[in-house]
Amino acid sequence: MFTLIGNVFKNLRSKYATRLYPYEVRESFTGSRGKLEIDPNICIYCGICAKRCPANAITVSRKPDKTWTLDPYRCIVCSYCIEVCPKKCLHMNPKHRSQE
């Protein structure tokens, strides 16, 4: 009946398993898919990313101005756009979007 009692004492001596988020933020893994970013200097605004995006989160227009817009609330952070980008101007930042 007291099989977990040793574990209870161990937990009392050890560190917390949780963090005081948002004051203490966990380090992201190197390959984490945090948030999508673009290098506008390389982008040719071809619109392939917008066409392939499974969540319709990207809008690209060439007229009147060249714009690339991401709706972060629609983005499912799947990286499919990064794979299909012919100029490799998209990349994934391992840090997740902060709560601001």
Place this chain on the structure above:
Amino acid sequence: MAKNTIIPFGPQHPVLPEPIQLRLVLDEERVVSAIPVVGYVHRGLEKLAEQKDFLQDTFLIERICGICSFIHSLTYSMGIESMMGLTPPPRAQYLRVIWSELHRMHSHLLAVGLLADAFGFENLFMQLWRTREHIMDAMEATTGARVMLGTCCPGGVRKDIDPELLKFILTTLVTVEKEMDEQMPVLLNDYSVKQRLCGVGILDKQVAYERGAVGPTARASGIAMDLRTHGYAAYGELDVEPMVETDGDCYARTKVRVRELYQSMNIVRKAIGQIPSGPINVPFKTKPDGEVIMRAEQPRGEVLYYLKGNGSDMLERLRVRTPTFANIPPVLAMLAGCELADVGVIVISIDPCISCTER
């Protein structure tokens, strides 16, 4: 003669992680029968899948379930590959096994944790979920995401695991095994736990077979049925044996999951030891055409996909039969004649996934 009372169990109930309602027909404290009411989390994903192309569907299909997402995309990809006559490279098959088994482990730890919560053992629940976090970390390190891995695609996988990360998975498994060795004896041998699980919600082998039980629910009733033994992906080279118990009660279902946790750990170790080098996907230019039925073993049991393509980018029909759907008739048989206080434990013992079921 006493009149029967009907009380609603769910859709919002402390033991239910997802919304399903069971209308319990009671004779005093004893359940006479249960009437399931589903439809609270229907999202129309099958219809949506017909409006997206078959490569975008891989990401959509993953979102059918928040627990066994990878195995959904794996089954879907295997179906598309079968229609297009593709054979993924051996390395991709091994990577699929590694991620599938990591998913099975985190799902089983979640399930037994929720069960511990259902019978009031909050400490054990927290411990099991803490252990589960190590596996989530292994998945995030190897794929970039904790649950929606997004790595499986028709023709193979999107991402490789480099040798350092394979070592990281092995180190994680050592930690997980050490922690599980402390927790699992509590789950299986504790007096109070046994009082709540042994002899509760018995599902006879014949009833399990007739009602079409799948996965750990069927295996706990003595049916040796595990699709991994059919050898899809790289399972054929990894000698998978179904974990079978014969008692058919909540304790047997828990025991099957615990044994499968250790089994999955061994499969991952073996897969990492045997993984061949080489490409991780095959290029293709064809479109899916024809009809196919594809099955795979999810943590909760057998999932069945029906896919119909017409040679275009869009699929004509996509239909999913999820394991929880198959396990609802057996759980109704378990509930008939049980005590009202045991309903929560019995329902959780099949590890219900309602978002899967309703899609």
